Amino acid sequence: MPKPTLEDIVKGVQKLPQLPAAALRVSNIIDKPDTSADMLAEIIRLDASLTGQILKLCNSAAYGFTRKISTVKEAVAILGYGTLKSMVYTVIAKFALDKPVEGYGLKHGDLWINSVTCAVYAKHLAKRIKHPNPELPYTAALLRDIGMLVLGEHVGPYYHEIEKLTLKEKIDFVQAEGHVLGFNHCIVGARVAEKWNLPLVLVNTIKHHHAPSRLPGHSTPAELQIVTLVHLADMMTRMVGYGSGSDGLMYSLDVKALQKIGIEANHAYVESLIAELVELGPIIRDLVDSMKSAGEE
Amino acid sequence: MPVQQQIETVEPGEIRISSSPETIFAIPNLGTGVALAIYDNTLPVGAIAHIVLPESTLTNTHADELPGKYANLAIPALLEKFTEAGGQKRNSVVRIVGGAQLFNFGGGGGNILNIGARNATAIRAGMSKHGFVIQKADTGGNKGKSLQFILSTGQLIVCPIGGHEYPL
Numbered sequence: 001m002p003k004p005t006l007e008d009i010v011k012g013v014q015k016l017p018q019l020p021a022a023a024l025r026v027s028n029i030i031d032k033p034d035t036s037a038d039m040l041a042e043i044i045r046l047d048a049s050l051t052g053q054i055l056k057l058c059n060s061a062a063y064g065f066t067r068k069i070s071t072v073k074e075a076v077a078i079l080g081y082g083t084l085k086s087m088v089y090t091v092i093a094k095f096a097l098d099k100p101v102e103g104y105g106l107k108h109g110d111l112w113i114n115s116v117t118c119a120v121y122a123k124h125l126a127k128r129i130k131h132p133n134p135e136l137p138y139t140a141a142l143l144r145d146i147g148m149l150v151l152g153e154h155v156g157p158y159y160h161e162i163e164k165l166t167l168k169e170k171i172d173f174v175q176a177e178g179h180v181l182g183f184n185h186c187i188v189g190a191r192v193a194e195k196w197n198l199p200l201v202l203v204n205t206i207k208h209h210h211a212p213s214r215l216p217g218h219s220t221p222a223e224l225q226i227v228t229l230v231h232l233a234d235m236m237t238r239m240v241g242y243g244s245g246s247d248g249l250m251y252s253l254d255v256k257a258l259q260k261i262g263i264e265a266n267h268a269y270v271e272s273l274i275a276e277l278v279e280l281g282p283i284i285r286d287l288v289d290s291m292k293s294a295g296e297e
Numbered sequence: 298m299p300v301q302q303q304i305e306t307v308e309p310g311e312i313r314i315s316s317s318p319e320t321i322f323a324i325p326n327l328g329t330g331v332a333l334a335i336y337d338n339t340l341p342v343g344a345i346a347h348i349v350l351p352e353s354t355l356t357n358t359h360a361d362e363l364p365g366k367y368a369n370l371a372i373p374a375l376l377e378k379f380t381e382a383g384g385q386k387r388n389s390v391v392r393i394v395g396g397a398q399l400f401n402f403g404g405g406g407g408n409i410l411n412i413g414a415r416n417a418t419a420i421r422a423g424m425s426k427h428g429f430v431i432q433k434a435d436t437g438g439n440k441g442k443s444l445q446f447i448l449s450t451g452q453l454i455v456c457p458i459g460g461h462e463y464p465l
Contacts, residue, residue, distance in 0.1 A: 105459025110326075159459075172400060235399065239412065240309050240349065241328030241441050246459025248440035249328060252400045253410060270410065271350055278309045278349055278366055285308075 004154045006183045010191045013150055022047030023095065026088050031199050037081040040088070045072045053091045053291065054084075061286035062120065086135040086142075090116070093142045094291050101152035103159060105246030111149065113288060114243030115142050120284050121277055122233035129229075129262070137229045140205035143198070144230055147189025147206065148245065155181070159246070166250050173250035174210045186210060205230050212257035221261075228257045232265075236277055242284070304445075307332070307347045310363025312371060314344040314378045318449040326441045326458065327395035329413035331368075333375065333420050335391050335429075336451040337384040343448045344379045346371040350412065351419035368419035376427055391429050392453050392465055393420055394444050396436035413437065433465050 025043050029035045044050050051072055058069040058079070069075050076084055098112040106114075122141035126134035155162070158180050165176040177184035190207035198206075205227045208215050212227040219227075235253055238244045258265045303319045309330055313322055322345045324332050330349040336342070346365040353367040365371040379389075396413035417436040424431060433453075435442070441458045456462035 166400075170400075238441075239329040239399065239410075241326040241330055244326055244328065244441045244458060246440060246457075248458055249397050249399045250439045271412070274349055274412070275362075275366065278363060281308050281310070281363075 003158070003181060006187065006191065009150060009154060009188055010195065013192050013195060022050040023088075023092055026050070027092055027196075030085055030088055031197075037076045037084060040081070040084060041072045041076040044088075050091065053094075054087055056290040057087045057090060057287070060290040061283045062290075082133060082135045086139050089139045089142055090119075090287075090291070096146065097149060099149065101148055101245065103152035103155040104148050106148070106152070106243070110243040110245065111145065112243070113284075114237060114245075115145060116288060117240075117242035117284050118142070118144065118230070118233045118237040120280055120287070121236050122230050124277065124280060125229050125233055125273075129225075131225070131229070136201065137226050137233070140202050140209075140226055141230045141233050143189075143193065143202055144206050144209045144234065145185065145189065146192055147185035147187070150192055151177075151181075151185045151188045155185075163246075163250070172210060172252055173247045201226055209234055210251055211254055213254050213260075224257065225261045228254070228261045228263075232258065232263070236273060239274065240278060302449075307345055309347050309349050310366035312344070312346045312365040312375050312378065314342065314375075314382055315448055316340060316342045316382055320448040322446040322448075324444050326443055328397055328441050329395070329399075329416065331393050331395040331413070331416040331420055331436060332444055332446075333368075333371070333391070333393050333424075334446050334453055335375065335379055335384065335389050336446075336448075337379070337388045338390065338451050339385075339388045340383055341448055341451060342379065342382045342384045343446060343451065344375050344382070344384070345446055346375045348416055348420065351415045368416060368423050372420065372423040372427065376429075386428060389429070390433075390451060391424060391431050392433040392435075393417060393431055394435045394442060394453065394455055394465065397438050397440060397442070400439060435465050 022043060044054055058075050093115060097115050100106060100108045101111055119138045119142040122137040123134045126137045162176045162180045165179055166173050174184045174186055186207050190203050193203045193206050204223060208227050209230045212231045215224055215227055231254055238249050255265055301319055302321050304321045304323050305313060307313050307322050307324050324347055330347055332345060332347055334345045348365055348368050348371050350367050352369045364374050396417040398413040399410045421431055435455055443456045445454045453465040454462050455465050
């Protein structure tokens with residue numbers, strides 16, 4: 001059987017993941033420039049399930065509000081558009097990512113937990129450097145590995161060859177994917193993100209999060225910062241060990257990219273970072289638990 | 298009658314102990330962290346720490362931090378719990394699992410990312426100071442591992458992510 005081509009794989013992806021109708025309507029307008037918080041809130045409000053999901057998230061430890069939020073109107077007033085948007089993406093990500101991905105050794109729930117952990121880590125890292133919009137690295141990290149979901153259905157017969165090549169040629173897993181298949185899960189993910197009409201910053205993060213130094217030369221410092229924050233969050237997630245697949249730690253840290261955004265990844269920095277991130281465990285678990293549907297509890 | 302099993306997940310930085318044969322301690326994914334498991338088969342009693350860093354001196358530690366985060370603090374805490382529950386050194390089996398490592402092919406990171414190996418080394422040294430030898434170790438490599446510590450038998454079942462499980 002011939003190897004699948006990138007075009008074949010992307011063609012086989014549906015326009016959008018199989019989302020409930022309200023989530024689909026929201027995802028269609030979420031990044032349009034003329035969409036307001038009120039418009040978003042109105043669509044959410046009309047769907048009991050989506051309303052329930054958003055309110056559960058609002059009231060989880062991840063958002064830390066001192067009083068209970070009971071309506072979408074309240075959520076919009078308190079959270080603002082940026083945070084509401086990232087919550088909607090969290091709900092969409094749960095539908096899309098909470099599946100097993102056998103090709104990469106990911107059991108049911110692994111990719112979802114990995115993605116949400118990386119998202120929470122990315123937001124923490126963004127706040128650490130006083131990024132003006134920490135919700136953006138959060139969302140980018142959440143969706144960074146959608147390519148694994150898609151390529152996971154095809155990579156199985158080639159997986160061992162890819163892994164052997166990483167050690168033989170001393171290259172990262174994603175480079176070895178490229179050598180064996182002609183493309184890697186990041187490129188697949190970026191093409192899928194384009195198909196889903198995701199914003200360019202998310203497409204670029206999905207494509208370059210394992211090697212931010214390879215961002216195109218015309219990329220802005222702001223774009224480099226987002227992609228590099230997600231890269232660092234990704235590496236930390238692998239090290240702490242939340243839901244990584246069989247590709248595990250077969251990646252290197254892009255020290256040059258970190259230096260470009262003012263982070264000197266030395267001994268003390270990495271260890272103090274791990275020490276902080278591990279303490280976010282209860283918040284992540286609360287967020288994951290708050291998103292469980294009735295059948296999963 | 299078969300024993301009703303109770304699975305308890307041991308998150309990064311946690312220490313758990315049990316004297317109940319129904320208990321199975323589980324770690325779904327060890328990255329650079331190392332699981333330190335000690336078992337006294339005469340009682341039985343088992344204790345486990347999910348350690349993520351070798352020592353606490355490089356960072357500012359706080360009283361309310363997770364007790365099992367640093368090897369130098371986790372080991373005395375684990376052994377205290379083990380002893381309080383009746384566990385004895387002469388009957389104990391000590392095993393460690395995990396300590397994987399990121400690649401460093403491009404020179405990115407260098408020894409700063411050798412945390413997995415340093416965790417394993419710190420645990421060996423720390424346990425040795427208390428007179429314990431690590432009887433079995435499954436550390437290193439570039440893949441995460443899951444483990445189950447079954448208290449009814451003392452078995453440690455290890456599984457590389459995407460691979461096949463085996464007893465340690």
